[in-house]
Amino acid sequence: MTIGNIGYLYYKDNDFREKTSEIIKNSSIELLDYNTTKMLESIQSLYINKLYFKTTYPGLIVGTGYNHIIKEKDAFKLGLEFDYTTGLPIINGSSVKGLLRSVFYNKEDSKNLKEEKQNYIKDILKELNGGHEILEDFDFEKLTNNIFEGKCLYKDDIYKPVPINERDIFFGATIDINKTIKEKTGKDKYLLGEDYITPHGTGEQKLKNPIPIKFLKVMPNVVWCFGFDLKDSYNSENKELYITKDIKKKMFNKIILDLGIGSKTNVGYGRFDEHYSIE
Structure with a gap:
């Protein structure tokens, strides 16, 4: 039996x-x-700026926080995030923005963490500029506010919001079917597959009869299209160009490859093929 909307099948039927x-x-x-x-x-025609990534083994997990509790022993126990219209897995814009935001300035971070993040972003920008400093007046907090808060620094050290049409937009990510078909060969034809997590207790119960939890995942060799509407950032006081949208796009590409996205990236999920590249 074929069901057109897998998301409906998974949650509603x-x-x-x-x-x-x-x-x-x-x-x-x-x-x-x-x-x-x-x-x-x-959907992807709305993306002004696009980045493409291909999943690697063991795959990708998004939306585990969604409720999907079923009593049957062999049923999937964790959620997965689906688009309502296509019924296919999706990574929402807030998740993409949150991932990228996590390596930028945060006033709650410790001094050491702020410095570590700042050096990471500076190294990326330097690499993108052939080993030369790309921003002579590099200000980590200013850069963060420009990209993620839609604010620019005016005189007297006051941040003010920029117009909506001048802010960066994070659309999220959807599967590119045509590019995925080119990567799927032989019996490798499924977008989704199953896997297991084996939770362990603590103390004396740590190794006693752990019960594996079955969950649904996005398989390897699935191509994702990440969408943005990026803008050149300016110093609003004098309209001097601070960082271009092209540099932002390349910076985001590097961060996503470095960090991965979704759940359990620490054991390989949500990592992308660093050799797969489409401009």
Whole structure:
């Protein structure tokens, strides 16, 4: 049986969502219909700036915080984030923005952490500029506010919001079906697969009869399109160019490759193929 919207199947169809093998079968790229592909193309046409990433083994997990508790023993126990219209996995804009924001200035950070983050961003910017400093007046807090808060520093050290149409927008990420089809060969035709987490207790219970938890994941060799609407950033007082949108895009590309995205990146999930590149 083929269901057009996998997200609906996973969360809403009470007669179907417990049949875990059927959920995976319905994620075959061979079963995706024309309308789904066209909807994705329509969504991605809104992305002014695009970055493409291909998942690697073991895959990617997003949306584990969503409630998906089913009593049946072999059912998936963790959530996955789906787009309502296409029914395919999605990474929302706030997750992408939050990931990128995490390596920038935060007044709550310790002095050492602020310095570590600042050096990381400075090294990226320097690498993008052929080993030369890209911002002579580099100000970590100013750069952070420009990109993520939509604010610029005016005289008297006062931050003021810039107009909405001059702020950076983070659309999120969707699967690029056409590029994914090119990466899927042989029996590797599914967007989704299953995996297990084996939680362990503490103390005397640590190694006693752990029960694996089955969850749904995005498989390797799935190509994601990350969308942005990036703007050149200026010093608002004199309109002197501070950082270009092209540099921002390349900086974001480097950060996403370095950090990965989603849950359990520390054990390999959410990591992308560093050799896969599409401009």
